[in-house]
Amino acid sequence: EMEADGTIWMNGEYVDWEDATVHVLSHGMHYGTGIFEGVRAYDTEEGTAIFRWEEHLDRFYDSAKPYDMDIEFSREELTEATLEIVRRNDLDSAYVRPLAYYGYDSLGVSPGDCPTDVTIAAWPWGAYLGEEALKNGIEVKVSSWRKHSSSQIPTNAKTTGLYVNSLLAGEEARRNGFEEAIVLNKEGNVAEGPGENIFLVRDDEIYTPGLSESILDGITRDTVITLAEERGYTVHDNVSISRGELHTADELFFTGSAAEVTPIRQVDNVEVGEGGRGPVTEELQTAFFDLVERRTDDHEEWFTYV
Ligand code: PMP
Incomplete structure (x- = not known):
């Protein structure tokens, strides 16, 4: 079960966990039109460190390409948002989940003018398979x-x-x-x-x-x-x-x-x-x-x- 507490970054803003919600008619809810990453931050001897963030960010932008999804946040903005949510949530180690998806506007399969919403969340997650x-x-x-x-x-x-x-x-x-x-x-x-x-x-x-x-x-x-x-x-x-x-x-x-x-x-x-x-x-x-x-x-x- 998830931490139901803390801060999530959503489209440029830091919002409370329970306010990080999505409209039920968002495109991504219906057609699976989202792309994401799964990244770990480790508790190291030199402080909390995100492992291979640059490569995850590369793959995040690359994943958006076949869907012609325009992520309007820069690498610097997404990096700062990630570091900031790890800090704000007081995490020594964390699993970080950046997500971009076609949001709410219309529900044709063609995304038309649907916005590309971008979110980043982080929470503690131990060994995936135990x-x-x-x-x-x-x-x-x-x-x-x-x-x-x-x-x-x-x-x-x-x-x-x-x-x-x-x-x-x-x-x-x-x-x-x-x-x-x-x-x-x-x-x-x-x-x-x-x-x-x-x-x-x-x-x-x-x-x-x-x-x-x-x-x-x-x-x-x-x-x-x-x-x-x-x-x-x-x-x-x-x-x-x-x-x-x-x-x-x-x-x-x-x-x-x-x-x-x-x-x-x-x-x-x-x-x-x-x-x-x-x-x-x-x-x-x-x-x-x-x-x-x-x-x-x-x-x-x-x-x-x-
Ligand atoms: N294959 C699939 C289908 C996956 O979901 C993942 C996890 N992202 C991997 C492989 C492993 O990729 P990575 O080491 O980049 O997490």
Whole structure:
């Protein structure tokens, strides 16, 4: 459940949590015409820091492009708004959610003169799949739902409407006793999780589906690829991964701003490797948390201090 308290930034103004409301006839409510980001701010030894804010902001503006959505706030304005809501809400660590959507004017599918409303909220959010998941991994199910193909909808744009597919896949998995889903693309290859990218380890090399596999170009994906390469691993990040390879992998893990680095210990009731958090996953997960909590001074360029 959400914090129901604090300040939310809405179209240039700081408003009380309960006043951050939307008209029921807003375009985005009816047609899923919103784009958003999910960003984390970490409680670091040098204060609260937003991780890879610039890259999230890049993707935010890029996501708006296919929908011809005009975000009339500058990078500087959105950055200041974000820093300010983290401060005003007194957050040491936070999940930050920028959102832009076609608002209230008319309800043809064509957005016509609908405004592009922009909001930013922040609240505390612990481990997305639970603390236990970070340590011991999760049990996942390959979904019977396929991911939309990038030829049907721009899957590289983080669009609100796309998450109907994520909900179907995730809830199907949970109804069947699993913790999360893996979603195949239209070709039947491994795409990603409902809100995570996926990595596979085999014989000490690392594999992750390429950007042409109808995935979101995850920022944590990029972080983990960078950390792995810096530690001498070969990373194959432009490959197709077949469903069967999930079962023969030594290790599997999910990445995401919310999910961070979450090991996968079982796929469709079959153990992955030894069936826990594998050694490569653990090494990269440790490197990730050491980085984001600033126990190292690597990649200072990835941090925006509040
Ligand atoms: N794929 C999907 C579908 C997602 O929703 C997310 C979360 N934004 C990711 C991958 C991971 O992306 P990131 O690491 O940028 O959070």
